[in-house]
Amino acid sequence: MRIASLTASAVLTAAVLAVTAGQSQAAAPARTTAPACSTATAEVSVQNVSRPINHQLLTVTNTGRTTCHAYGHPYLRFDADQAVTQIVDESRPQAVVTLAPGESAYAGIRLSAADGSGTHGRTARRLGVSLDNGSGSAGEPAVVTLPRGTWIDDAAAVTYWQADVSDALMW
Numbered sequence: 111m112r113i114a115s116l117t118a119s120a121v122l123t124a125a126v127l128a129v130t131a132g133q134s135q136a137a138a139p140a141r142t143t144a145p146a147c148s149t150a151t152a153e154v155s156v157q158n159v160s161r162p163i164n165h166q167l168l169t170v171t172n173t174g175r176t177t178c179h180a181y182g183h184p185y186l187r188f189d190a191d192q193a194v195t196q197i198v199d200e201s202r203p204q205a206v207v208t209l210a211p212g213e214s215a216y217a218g219i220r221l222s223a224a225d226g227s228g229t230h231g232r233t234a235r236r237l238g239v240s241l242d243n244g245s246g247s248a249g250e251p252a253v254v255t256l257p258r259g260t261w262i263d264d265a266a267a268v269t270y271w272q273a274d275v276s277d278a279l280m281w
Contacts, residue, residue: 146243147178147209154184154239154252156219164224165279166260168217168239168268172209180207180215180271182242187251188234188262194247195219198281201269215271216278221262228263235260 151174159167168186172178186195198220207215222228238251272278 144177144179144208146248147172147174147180147215147241148243148249149239149241149252150249151178152209152241152252154254156237156254156256158257159279162224162279164221164261166219166221166257167275167278168219169214170209170217170239170241170271171214172211175211177208177210179244180209180241181244183270184217184268185240185242185247185251186219186266186268187238187240188256188266189236194240196267198267198269201272201278201281203270203272203277207271207273215273216275217271218269218278218281220265220267220281221260223263223265228265231261231263233260234262 147170151172153171153173155169155171156166157169159165168184170180170184183197183201187193188195198218201218209215222231234256237254237256239254240247240251241249243249267281269278269281
């Protein structure tokens with residue numbers, strides 16, 4: 111009798127789990143994935159900031175008609191540099207920044223070592239900005255004119271995209 115009771119209980123439990131699993135699968139909404147932001151559907155700008163010293167703010171604004179993702183970090187090239195600027199790894203956000211039409215994401219640019227320890231300092235005039243498509247640099251870079259007197263050295267670095275200006279400039 112006890113074995114029959116245990117068997118019936120096990121069958122009932124399995125049936126409940128099967129029904130519950132079916133219901134939760136049916137109730138799950140369909141996922142849609144937004145495309146990566148690109149220079150074709152976004153505007154890139156750069157401006158000086160008063161704090162922290164030796165920094166600028168890079169802004170990407172979604173000018174398209176659909177939501178897009180600002181993946182990872184921007185790939186920066188000052189003037190005719192052969193290599194992209196280093197990345198501040200500690201600035202990686204917990205999630206990808208998603209931009210509805212008209213919304214912006216921000217990255218902080220450290221231009222030079224604040225203590226003067228950087229080497230190969232020079233004045234930069236233009237900045238090439240490539241966006242990440244989720245697996246690396248993609249598409250044509252946007253080229254923006256830097257504010258007059260922009261001084262960079264080997265300590266130059268850029269943060270990951272952030273949803274908030276203050277988060278971009280804390281690095």
